Amino acid sequence: MSKKFERLFFALWPDQLVRDQLSEVFKGVPELAGQGRQMVSSNLHITLHFLGNIPLSKVGCFIEQANKIQCSSFELKIDRLGYFKKPKISWLGPVKIPPALLKLQFTLGENINLCGFQPESRRFQPHVSMARKINQAVITDQIMPVHWKVERFALVKSISLETSVKYEPKMFFPLR
Numbered sequence: 001m002s003k004k005f006e007r008l009f010f011a012l013w014p015d016q017l018v019r020d021q022l023s024e025v026f027k028g029v030p031e032l033a034g035q036g037r038q039m040v041s042s043n044l045h046i047t048l049h050f051l052g053n054i055p056l057s058k059v060g061c062f063i064e065q066a067n068k069i070q071c072s073s074f075e076l077k078i079d080r081l082g083y084f085k086k087p088k089i090s091w092l093g094p095v096k097i098p099p100a101l102l103k104l105q106f107t108l109g110e111n112i113n114l115c116g117f118q119p120e121s122r123r124f125q126p127h128v129s130m131a132r133k134i135n136q137a138v139i140t141d142q143i144m145p146v147h148w149k150v151e152r153f154a155l156v157k158s159i160s161l162e163t164s165v166k167y168e169p170k171m172f173f174p175l176r
Contacts, residue, residue, distance in 0.1 A: 011048055014128075018146060097124075
């Protein structure tokens with residue numbers, strides 16, 4: 001890809017302890033053993049807004065708007081295993097979405113709209129993609145919950161490698 005663009009998204013970015021806990025919970029689902037391709041732990045996140053290929057000249061606008069966010073930190077309880085049929089993705093997410101997360105996602109969308117970004121029209125479904133190419137849907141609320149104290153969000157760069165993708169935070173934005 002040309003160096004004049006970066007493939008970017010805003011996300012909740014867990015610390016290593018939360019990443020490890022998410023991986024352990026997912027590995028503990030016997031019905032999924034040997035299925036699909038598990039995501040690399042260092043790439044685990046919850047997407048708030050996928051921006052796509054952004055001209056380098058516009059990145060500053062997104063950073064400026066993200067810095068204006070005045071949302072509170074919050075507790076996120078990851079306690080559901082879900083499945084997206086069309087892309088065949090198994091995921092972990094909350095049964096109950098905290099109002100603070102909905103406010104963050106909505107407010108960020110409103111702010112970055114000023115940079116020319118049009119948020120997706122589909123309903124926000126916070127989730128951590130855990131594995132791709134899963135053929136058997138396993139959906140349950142009967143998993144060991146992971147408690148995540150969300151105190152920041154990130155602007156993340158997607159880097160295409162030869163056989164995979166690496167996600168790298170460019171900048172973090174604190175929640176108050």
